[in-house]
Amino acid sequence: MAPAHAEEVTAIAARVAGDDGKTRFVADLTRPVSYSVYVLPNPYRVMIDLPGVAFDLGPGSSGSGLGLVSAYRFGPLGKDRSRIVIDTTGPVLIAKSFLVKPEDGQPARLVVDLVKTDEKTFRMAHEADTAARPQVPAEPEADDTVQTATAMPLPVPKPGTEAPPTAAERPAPAKRADGKRVIVIDPGHGGIDPGAIGIRRTKEKDVVLAFSRALKDKLGANKNYEVILTRDDDTFLSLKQRVKVARQNQADLFIAVHADTVRGASVRGATLYTVSEKASDAEAEALAQKENRADIIGGMDLGTENEEVTDILIELAQRETKNHSIFFAKKAATQLQLVTHMTGKPTRSAGFVVLKAPDVPSVLLELGYLSNKADEALLVSPKWQAQVTEAMAKAIDTYFATEIAARQ
Structure with a gap:
């Protein structure tokens, strides 16, 4: 040593x-x-x-x-x-x-x-x-004002203060001079937070990082894209930091990647989640609560903060952005079901903190479940990763092609 x-x-x-x-x-x-x-x-x-x-x-x-x-x-x-x-x-x-x-x-x-x-x-x-214990305030950051706050924790406006700007009042992100679409891929967990652990002791943080790197390489071959990973090593990032990467880089699409565990070893398959104030079902709500508590590993307990700010975050969220997120999730589900097993409800919604940036279309891709032997074997398979990254690349190409056509 x-x-x-x-x-x-x-x-x-x-x-x-x-x-x-x-x-x-x-x-x-x-x-x-x-x-x-x-x-x-x-x-x-x-x-x-x-x-x-x-x-x-x-x-x-x-x-x-x-x-x-x-x-x-x-x-x-x-x-x-x-x-x-x-x-x-x-x-x-x-x-x-x-x-x-x-x-x-x-x-x-x-x-x-x-x-x-x-x-x-x-x-x-x-x-x-x-x-x-003394409460040490966090150092102020560029996007911590009410006007631009889109990540946890968001300050709750005090009575008598100016109300948060509406979606129409907030300036749209500047368009890139080179015309490239910015895609931010967010491998979940990392560092001190291993995420889920599989039957064969496979760690979620390792699986999703490997997949995210492979997806970045696949998308990087397209000269029309700039692809950014929120983390490219075994580093812990808070939910707030992950959203901040997307907003600072004016992302056109944000993809959070996870591979969880659930009760019941028979449950398997991929799922795509979008943000919603009301979860589409009990399973989606349970998963959102579990993932939203990831910041506890870093010492930021969101138990009470989440309740205080959820209404503000949802109010700020642009309807157009939500619609784009849902549109992409459906495109991705169509491509994924051709190459991998999907759950019975391949597209769902819940209140994931990491998906709540109001000006960035965002989805959470649940690759599969480490609590299932078949899924765990696929998640560590380079061949399977290549097939799924190819499917995701096709979905992204279709999404942006359709979006551009709709605006012309």
Whole structure:
């Protein structure tokens, strides 16, 4: 292992010990570092926030659980932030946490002791901790004003303030000088967030990144397209950051790519989702709620924020953009059913946060289900990926050709 930079702190090992009553988590560090630790519900987990710590864990640090810990994961949240997420089997309290300084050739150690508790005690401790912890506002970003806000979190206008502009009042994105259509492909999850995990331990974040890269290569052969990936490596992005990539690049089409799991190993096939205030069915609603909670991995719990802003987001959403999204979803479903298995309802709708940019036609492509053996085998097959990317490319060509014809 290469030596760490003098200014860099690296986590070089992690382990869990204990039982169902008390469990200890230990991370070995190259030197002591500041940290904060707290619990979060739904699902129960412990968050350890660190400055920009690198992770170079050895083969003994598998991330598997023991006692009160079901699993743990880790990764960067940006240039200067890192996080360890400890999933727990139920409600826990942090009995104590402390740092051990390095000595006698041993590394520094970050220790967190967890004890089992009941839901009521956990809730009281969580509420007290939330009230005590300072709320650090996010740095302002270019699209965080009410006028241009289209991603989470959107500020709720206070009484007496100017109302958000209507769709007609907002300026349309400037057309590109080269006439190219911009397509943003968004591989779901990434980094600290693996997404769904298949029967054979296939990770959703890996499958969708491989597919998205293949789709980019296929579309990149068309000189009329500029194709952008929201992530091209194993990086965590919040839902807000994903939408921001589409809006900043004035995307003509946004495609989120996922491969989830569901109850029942027999459920399989691809599905295309568009945004809607009211879900088309219970399954679509459940999937939207699951995907909208992805930001919890990064520490942004959307449980209450989503309720506050959904009405505003839907009000801002342009009807024309929604219609374009639905139109493309139908085109894509027509092509996909020629090369792969589709679910019984190949086009559905629900309130996916990542699809809520009002000026970018957006769809979520559920490639298949990692909870199904047949789907999991296809999802990792280069031959299947080639067939599906070809179908998607045809659908995109048809969509833009039809759109251009309609405007002439």
